[in-house]
Amino acid sequence: MRWQTIKYFFREAKTSLRRNSVLSIATATTISICVFILGIAVLLYMNSGQVIQKLESDVEIVAFLEDDLTTYQTEELQQTLKKNPAVLSVTFVSKDEALARLENKMGEYDLLESMEGSNPLNDSLEIKATNPREVGELAAAVEKMKGVGKVRYGQDLVQKLFSATHWVRILSVVIVVFLGMAAVFLVATTTRLTIFSRRKEIYIMKLVGATNRFIRFPFFLEGMALSVSGTLFALVFLGLGYFYMIENVQPALAFLPMITDINVLIKMGLGLTLAGMALGVIGTFISLNKFLDV
Amino acid sequence: MLVQMYNVSKSYDNGVRALNDVTLKIERGEFVFLMGHSGAGKSTFIKLLMREELPTRGQIFVASRSVLRMKKAEIPQLRRNIGVIFQDFKLLENKTVWENVAFAMQVVGATSQQIKARVEETINMVGLSGRESSFPSQLSGGEQQRVGIARAIVNRPLIVIADEPTGNLDADTAWEIMELMSEINRKGTTIIMATHAHEIVRRMHKRVICLDKGCVVSDQQGVSIA
Structure with a gap:
């Protein structure tokens, strides 16, 4: 791919974000909300895992x-x-x-x-x-x-504990997977709205001989830019909320140990950023394909 | 021979038979009018040439290449040889005149220098010098169609397909557009133009293919339609 073409992609993505600012903000906000909810689910999953580990290690x-x-x-x-x-x-x-x-x-x-x-x-x-x-x-x-x-070793109690922790683990995974799928659906719907409003542009691009890759690239760049900004916005709120809980709620619930290891939390943040980017790209891909079949 | 169609038929999933056993040839540099009532098959004819649709039966060759046997990845190359002009202009409202024309060159990977030189030349040719920075909403119908024409010819295609290009214009503006089309044709570009405008066809004295219910009912050179 030529440097000039890459420059064109970035310029197009930037111009398009500016000119379709309302839909861009709507998409970024949707991604932000999805990542925020997904982040809460992941934090619940990780913290319940920590509590379960603590309970189990006490046996x-x-x-x-x-x-x-x-x-x-x-x-x-x-x-x-x-x-x-x-x-x-x-x-x-x-x-x-x-x-x-x-x-x-x-x-x-x-x-x-x-x-x-x-x-x-x-x-x-x-x-x-x-x-x-x-x-x-x-x-x-x-x-x-x-x-x-x-x-x-408190056989009955231990068996009940393990049975409960087993189901809590399954339930947390199901919640995270379900929310992840809902997020993909929601983002795909929003990006479809954005892409639908630009279907004429895509149609004309096809008719003047643009390849699918050429059409997709600026959309992907836009999707990535929107998802990264949406995700970072969500992470700021998630971080503020979580650290507030660690400082103010954790002391009252000392028997429920929360994750405070900053490295683990940074890894989770990076994971969510990647998930957010994937959301944007997958959403764009799903929505765009329909309009490329000309 | 630039366009060859052999026994081409096209039926849609809803049972509508848009084209029925059409066989014709169009030479390089010809100016051909495609006439017929609504539903006669003009749009399908154009869509088949653009490979937007595939025929149910028959063979189509554009510049000696079979449109049917073409792989999906080869379609963009076919379309780069064809410029399209629409009745409703289909301009990108959020792009300026210059951007609308340059856009057609950008998607085929032209360099900045090529784009700058060719877009300027084409905008001059269609008579829109000085309006480069205007957005489509700031232009008249005729001017918008000139932008559409500039976009269609900027890549120097072998064929220009115009689908009712004067349909939304008053008589004087329509005639200006036709003069522009003639000039493009004089420079060697083949033009296939679908139209309802009998007066234009009568005055142009070019080849006229009449379609009715998907069949070619007449194909005559330089006719005057009553």
Whole structure:
């Protein structure tokens, strides 16, 4: 493609944006609204993922050790567990520490005194699974190990949690995909309106011998310019809203950790910009094809 | 031979038979009037030459190339050999006179120098010097048609097809346009002009092809239509 032709494309796109300013603003606004809504959905998806990850990573197995286990045997048991790739971490909790935790939970009440100086609790190991979803299998394996008495990991609760998080994940993906499709449809409709108003121009271009590529290029440039400006506008509002929430709402909902890593948010912004550009280009492509068939 | 049509028929999906077994030839440099009532097949004839439509049956050759066998990617090349003039001018309202004419050269990839020289020359030829910066809405009907003619000839096509170019103009302006068309023809461009204007056809003494219900009912040279 010749440099002069490229210059012509850019000049045409610029002139057309200026001369069709009302429709250009309408298209950019539509893209902006679509990206804004899509951004909210993506942020919800990412944050729900973070909350789910946090909830799932809190799941742990407590393996109560038998009374007569020596320190050496306990240490050996921990080493065996740590070598298991399904185990993320193992923490030893002595019976005294367990009692102290219990007392802490119950307030000022002196449990040891009430039990006449004898601690009925066992030493235990708190085990976290590499994959929290395989906690059941790991618990069964731990239970069979020599020196381990009872194993507890809140089976019912964990199963309900995983079932809920599974559906939340699916629902978030469905919402994002649905909103993405709605955005493409909405942008395609708006660009069709823009292109429809210029169908005479396209028809004349075809009749004087313009190739489809020649006709498409300025429209694509316009689509890109409008989608980038629309997306940036949406990202500014999205960013302001999100950081306001982090500062003002997050402290009140400390148990729901929000994503604050700026790198992750920048990547999301770039992703949305690309999505916005794709929206503009796909919308233009869908709308333009109909008028090129002359 | 510039245009050859052999047994060309065209039926549309709604069952309308627009052309019926048309066979004709048009030589390089000819001026041909295409006459007939509304629905006689004049527009279809033009659309087939432009490859806007494909015939249901028959063969069409333009400059020795089969229009039927042409690949989609070759259509722009065909159209660069044909200039079209419309009854309703079909000018781009948001472009100036100069831009409307230059536009036809830009889409075929001409250089800036070529565009500048040729557009200026063509605008002069159609008598619109000094109106280069005007927008179509600021021009009279006749002037708008002159812009349409300039756009059609700026790429120096082999054929100019004019679909009722005087249909929207008063008699004097129509005659001015016809004089311009004659001048273009004198320079060697073949002209095919669809028209209802009997008076113009009578005074021009050129070849006249009459269509009726899609059939060629007469094809005579230099006739005077009553």
